Amino acid sequence: MLTEILEKLRVQFGADSFVMSEFRDNVRVHVQPARVFEFLKHLKGELGFDMLVEQTAVDYLYYPDATDRFGVIYILLNTTTGARLIVKTMLNEPNLKLPSVYSLWKGADWMEREIYDMYGIRFEGHPNLLRILMPQEFAAYPLRKDYPLRGRGERHNFPVITRAES
């Protein structure tokens, strides 16, 4: 089932447009960031991957033999056949931008906001790209590997509003 899908992707985008890898039962497709949106659009529109199960990012700063800094992962699901496909793309420091997939799946709304909040990757075309878990005035991106586990003292310097001032 998945081999057919990969074959169709090869026909559509060319054999060298993606790299396929497998681990256990996960099938992954590695795509260039510039082409990721058309890939996802094709996967949704033509190949029936109607659910975006999960969208997340990884910071590969201290990862062994890593060449790129960030990875963005899309886990797609076809709810009729049950096929799963993981689409992965890599990003590097000055260009932390990707097209938003909110127009394809509404579920991407909060997931993209969380990635922006935690890693600082911007999604172009997102209707409301604001921080979701951290406060709006928070200045760092906490899940990046160069952000320390115990924070940079934000907790101690947090503005305290007394009852008299409020």
Add this chain to the structure above:
Amino acid sequence: MPLAEYEPIVASEPNQREYHWTLNFGPQHPATHTTLRLLLTLDGERIVKAVPDIGYLHSGFEKLGEDLDFNQYVTIVDRMNYISPVANEIAWHHAVEKLLGIELTPRGTYVRTIFAELMRIQDHLLNVGTCALDLGAFTAFLYFFTQRERIYDICELASGQRFHASYSRVGGFMADVSHDWVNKVREFTKGFQRAYSDVSRLLNKNRIFIERTKGVGVLSKELAISTSCTGPLARASGVVRDLRKDEPYLAYPDFDFKVICAEAGDCYARYMVRMLEMQESIKIIEQALENLPTGPINSEIAGKVTLPEKMEVYGSIEGLIHHFEMVMPNRGVPTPVEAVYAATESPNGELGFYIVSDGDNRAYRARTRPPSFVHFAVFPYIIPGQTLSDVVAVLGSLNIIAAELDR
């Protein structure tokens, strides 16, 4: 810390009419049950727009997952969906075992399946109970909470902890279950039926309950798929999908059970799906107890995956070395330099973990796919047009657990 320019959470719309009210619902409100906030724009009693504001309970669980090893992180995972703690542990270790390529023993898979189903019942009991409580039916809540108490006892008997059991370990469990435990679960399955029939008679045809839930918060099938809904929420909207059947894991292929679905997609359908799912879970537990295999509970690939018995640690040098190897930060199980996504059908929906490993015995990245987070994003789509009192019913039927929502 430098303060960035503060951006308001609600962008003011040009055509917003003068008489619209803005109401802050939460973060401290009895009906949210946890800490979350809704900014509601009201036209009289009708809701025009709802903007959820979350993050009040954000405590950096995923960052902690990068610091604690695979067994230590169980205690954190427990506290995500604290209504059904062991279900999270099972999901986390399901992903870790997939990464390491560990097969569970037959007894281990059966005990895990029983726990997973007990947790499903535990979660649905509280959800149905509080949903009814918010709508004014106090008795159903009490009947169901008594049954939850029995499940706490079962957890306590197995792990010594009533609430956050931290019972699961990589490749097995902290300790084997006893014969008393099996009897206790049997007792629970018998006693449960009475509470179940009491509550179904109280609620199923209750006119007030039906008026408050039928046709309220309708989630269409298309929207459910587009917004990544899973679990009872999606099944109540006609998405026929259950990971226990579609991507079988643990011992589910051995059992005979049904996937409960509805088409209406309203609060009443979600209530019915949850109620009937509990019956199916009881069926699974009964079958699993009948066929509970004997033998070791922990898998022994190369003998080095799980912690040794305490008797062995204190009684022999090999056991002591084994224990030492397992708990030292730079030793432990060799892990492949890979990434894996594994999901289980938790009571609330698809609970998945995306683990990236760099060969260490802790995760390089431990991403949770939290069902509550995904499901709460649906709220602004289904609430407009409903009245203010329906917010309580819809929130109750979505089953938002803020600790999992914010992590």
